[in-house]
Amino acid sequence: MNFFIFIALIIFYLLTIYPVLLFYRNDELSLLVLIIFILIITNSLYRIEYMVGQLFVAMKYLLFIIEFFKLQLKRMVTNLQLTIKFGKFSQSHINMRMFWTRFLKEYVQLYYEMAILNQTISGIYFDIEAISKSAIICGSLFYSKQIQMNVYNTIIVIFFLSPFIYANGLYTRVAQFPLFNQIASRLTIQWLARLQYQKFYKHSIYRSRSLIHDAIKLNLFTQTMSDNRFGISCGQVFFITKFKFVELFLMNFVLILMFYKKFCLL
Template sequence: MDLNEWRPYRITTIADVFKVYFRLAKKYTIRMEYDLEDYKNRRINFTFGNLRRASIDFIRFLLVSVFLATMILARDTESILSAKRFETMLEIDRIDLLFLLYMAVSSLLEYLWIYTFWEILVYDSAYNEFIAIQYKFDDSKLESNNKRLLLKYFIIRGYLMGIAYKIYALFFMGLFTILSHKHYALYVTDQVTLLDLVSVLIPFFILMYHLIFVSGQMFLVMFCFEFSIRFLRIRFQQLCSSATIQINRLNPLPTRFMRMYYEIYANIAKFNQSAQNYFFVTELLSKINMIFLTVFYSKQTQLKSSSFLILYISVQMIVNTTLVYHMVSFFATKNLLYYRSLLINFIRFQFVTKRTSSPLYTKARPRNLISMKAKRYDCSADLKKNFFLQTMPSNMIGFTCGRLFLITSYKYVELLLMNLIFILLFYKKLLLKEL
């Protein structure tokens, strides 16, 4: 799953999955080296040597932003850094729109890094605490079939995502080779000077390297993020399924179910403290991609392979966001459905219990001390179960988009329809402007 690794990982436990997850996060998201024990004991080394990777990545982001901004501003000039020159070389119309999109994407990713780094700096990272919990995860809590499916999904899907990442990396290096060859041809024919050649190739090499780094964030880290959601989803679904089987007239709401429900709810809430910011950024990126997709497509006089590839990547980012939202919307919907099922069974149980304990159905018995204690215990258990059922529909289990809204099935469909309408209205506006 990394650029220098070409074989799938050999993983046997869920804890091993999150160890790989944490290693990739340190490379692409956190950009510094430490372990969870250092974080727990507040002994992370914040020296320049440990922060060198983060500093280099941030400086590279600034250089790339300046380079792209220069090409956008010099679009209609005869400069060697003119965007029109690259439009001619790559046969793409309005390539400056692509530069603007990349600046927006990389800026938001840098914002996520600053946000994550600040949480670690003040030792208040919910993400680290979530990973530390999963390091100690007991695989016996998962059914053997679910565990096998999760491990198989992580190995195979992660391997395929790693291959896709390598393909994108090779593509960007190939693009740099093509641009280098074309600029070298200009230099050989004395159309540009050696200084012009160097002033173009060095920034472009930095840009391609940064594109590979961003691809690693988009492919590997987002895949691990998706796996965490799938892992929590399977645990919650397994809990609901097992409790449904255990429901009977004697025990309509097992104590073990309530205990496991609280545990899974705490894990989801802990993960959401960091994930909500990522959902907000992905939603923002999705909207920016829609605007870019509509405007860029309308500006193409002829749709060639290079333009089609750019549109494909943009659509892929939108589709990935939609699929992640679809996965996340499961929690709130399943929680409400299962709440109704539990409530019906619990009411039926109480009705049957009251009916069978009525004097019309049973003979009066002398009340000794043991029966009184048992009755008090039953009343206490019923109160706990009633309170648990009352909190289920209002506990907002699941994930939120920033602090804006809880991602439910209704919100997912609403956003999907709004996105379609948004694209149609935006494209209509462009058509009317051109007419």
């Protein structure tokens, strides 16, 4: 990623220096002004490359953490789905208890770690959302005022669009947490309903105190799981889900049209 940033900055540097060299060749600039301009541009691009590199390192770390938690939750849901599908503990109460004890422990631990992570990065997501909204509005206003597009204003428009694209990319990853949690909750509810019907109504021999205790415990856990906000919040504003992501994506276009109508059609 740093290599691509370096290449992009080099291209921008050459595109910036080339018109100045043309001015110097046509005797419109002195040698002193040319040297000062090149030094200023070189120093500015060096600082920009450093800041952008640090920003990308932080964003890559954030993506890595999100992907790590997502894979853990996906593995748990897949394991639950396969276990229920093939009925590995349908005939053994001991296997059922061992599986659900392990599943509950892993889920509670992962939910606890996700809650701590949410407290840490929810403010970052709010900042990303604010920057994304501001960038897409400024980019739309800038694009609407252009008479003719060239390389320079195209680069500026892409620069304004990049926070919006990055924010939506993050939302697509984060929105999968509530989705996987909902899938796990639905699978557990369906399995419990089928189990209780088979064990408690068809076979009275299974009416043991331990089985009733496990059923009550699993029912309570399933209700808690369905009510959990398993995922990331955007500050104190909203909780990121798949439906909220679609809503925000559509509202961005409405916001752009409102600003375009307000400031550009005057």
